[in-house]
Amino acid sequence: MPQDKKKNPRPKAETPKGFRDYFGAEVTERKQMLDRIAEVYHLHGFEPLETSAVETVEALGKFLPDVDRPNAGVFAWQEEDVPGGGRGDWMALRYDLTAPLARVAAQYRNDLPSPYRRYAMGPVWRNEKPGPGRFRQFYQCDADTVGSASVAADAEICAMLANALEAAGIERGDYLVRINNRKVLNGVLEAAEVRADQADDVLRQIDKFDKVGEDGVRQLLTTGRTDDSGAEIEGVGLSDQQAQPVLAFLTSKGADNAATLANLRAAVGGSVIGGEGVDELAQIADLLASLGVGEDRAVIDPSIVRGLGYYTGPVFEAELTFEILDEKGRKRQFGSVAGGGRYDGLVERFTGQKVPATGLSIGVDRLLAALRAKGLTGGDAAGPVVVTVMDRDRMGDYQAMAAELRAAGIRAEVYLGNPKNFGNQLKYADKRAAPIAIIQGGDEAERGVVQIKDLILGAKLASEVSHEEWKSQPAQTEVAREGLVNAVREMLARW
């Protein structure tokens, strides 16, 4: 790690590219949200698991999503040479919370309860090009059930996701968990007699349904289509008859779960795997009803296709349904904040055995952004009451005031900078978002009183009234020293 000490005597004080710092309310708002979600997970019987940030590259494996190059996308380094010869292991920072779960599930398979319900919350790292709002360290928040093949596990996770979103502060009606099943799609492909080498192409066209509609997808699946720019897009080459089950699948969402399930059953035709998939969705719908989760909160919806490739059974996605204003002031749907589903390959890499698992992942930054957009986070994160220092020699008196306030549960501190310039003390209180400043000069001390300045009212008055009015009703009152705590408590209760 050479540093040219002569050319560059002073290091740059900079966050590394793609990383950022979180201050004050940014930390506490996220913590509060995650605490509330953790409480829901705990109530559902899930246990916390905290693995370390570092894994061997060998254990992490090469399944970072959307990356073709092996081991690209992670931060990795080689351990120092082993004493006695040989090169050290390659180590890396985890890129998600699923890979460490896979390692843990394999490593402790004889000790963990089975099924093993666990949740994990923490940072993960991606060695990718940073972009606006795209960082190389970010939080994930996962819950998984390992070792249960029952769709009851999937239904439970969907219900828990709905409960978690509500606990975080998203109101019922402002979100929807939409559930599909990879097996149904497989059944549809089977019913359509799609060849194995056509399947990827068909999936790609299905993904365009939102953009080009039913007729568009029909053209793309069969003979091709001319797009808006006049370009010819080649079709997959299915017959109209083959395209029919796929289009039936895409348009199968009915007025309620019963209608959707009937449409899906028609779409999969005689496919065994497809029928199994529809049965599973029907069971999940029943179990959600038993769990008290209505169709206004979680619903069968065949349009959830994204990421289906990774999964082997039920999949789901939670969407926030309210509109927000984007950076250009246009209304738009907030969109997806969580997703998940059933997958089998978790432990197999390590042990050779398939272990059924299902899980969910909440997009921490997206959900937090949604809460902020709705004004649902902790709010303005009240600063401390600031006890100003009028007389440097009476620091003990000021500290005693702060201690009294804290003993009453009120956040408080003494100004600890150079007290010479009183204006600086008030500027400091402003920067701290202090609701109140306490002032006691020598005169006040002699008379046994303190001045209590309401900084919130002060700011309000300053912005709303003329200077003269402001002077005539200053947001400052004098109280007896022994009444300090009560007076501050009353003033805080105003806001």
Add this chain to the structure above:
Amino acid sequence: MPQDKKKNPRPKAETPKGFRDYFGAEVTERKQMLDRIAEVYHLHGFEPLETSAVETVEALGKFLPDVDRPNAGVFAWQEEDVPGGGRGDWMALRYDLTAPLARVAAQYRNDLPSPYRRYAMGPVWRNEKPGPGRFRQFYQCDADTVGSASVAADAEICAMLANALEAAGIERGDYLVRINNRKVLNGVLEAAEVRADQADDVLRQIDKFDKVGEDGVRQLLTTGRTDDSGAEIEGVGLSDQQAQPVLAFLTSKGADNAATLANLRAAVGGSVIGGEGVDELAQIADLLASLGVGEDRAVIDPSIVRGLGYYTGPVFEAELTFEILDEKGRKRQFGSVAGGGRYDGLVERFTGQKVPATGLSIGVDRLLAALRAKGLTGGDAAGPVVVTVMDRDRMGDYQAMAAELRAAGIRAEVYLGNPKNFGNQLKYADKRAAPIAIIQGGDEAERGVVQIKDLILGAKLASEVSHEEWKSQPAQTEVAREGLVNAVREMLARW
């Protein structure tokens, strides 16, 4: 990152050497402790700061304590080559929370309030040889005030440390914050007319006071000493007269702060810096009294020498004073769990300006071990009520029971493994530390009742009574289905 895929087709499921996983209560107990401490910090006006795990090696600097080799002891890697030529930056995992604070204090110096009170909690990484109980990732918990030269900042931190220990669960009387001042020691060396090249030697001998006592140190400072094994140890070469202030310093702890301060004032003689140090300690003692922190909680104690080299003013250490049994069953003092002090060099590397700072660091793992030793952590971390599955087709009924219990705030889950073998379900409940199992077979369902099995009482009876007695008072009761939640609540209240 080459992996020989042919020789080693299956990766090893192993935590990397020196790292470990934390399960269930291990996670929640630490979280609960840190939450309580954070609440105290917040109440004192400190703001959370969360920097990322990764820093540039340049910004981290080379001040990892106790390591002579530059950049050894950290996990570091070089970024990929920069497009267009040039090598990438060296990056590293942070080795403590102070180096990132230094970077932040320099980077945002125009935006942060001054003084800046911040706390930080999180993992740090050390690339060191792991040992028993010594891991390469561990938690730190720091609070620092940057930009205040006032000893009021030091006093506040000492008081806050005492409050934090009590909030974590350590009772008053079971801990003591001991405070010294680097300037007093400098004054003593000045009064003793110790040459600059002798100072390190003198400090080394002072550190042996606990082991060899006053006479031993006197010999080591002057002409030398024969140790227990008969080996001759060379002395530093001070005269008896020179040794006198050092010995006076070492034995200056009096019955109370006033006595100690008088002894220290005598020990520093006419040294200006020493006098300043004693004045500062006297002010800290006064301020602690104003803050309501008595000498039973924080006291002036010149025996705190450890780590003095790093600090420039007041230093302190929190010790737990109760005895625990070590691994061999011998009683011993628990010892130090936190420390800190005043330092100046924080931001200087970056900006060239000295910025006064003072801070504390709590040894998270040690404090947690202390709480465990005293039985003061969350306890046995109650498992969920487990609803067993007697009839696979009635999964909805079982899920509804679990949902009802959760709605009443009771942690509950349905068994999601293969329900065929009921014994496995009870074994599972045991592994989960479930307090209660719910059982409803077809017969019970028909009669509209459920069986509630008290697993805690069951275990108790099984260990205490004979098999016949056990059979005659099984820890299992039958209640009407609609009475399930109340019955579970009552049973949980027993314990």
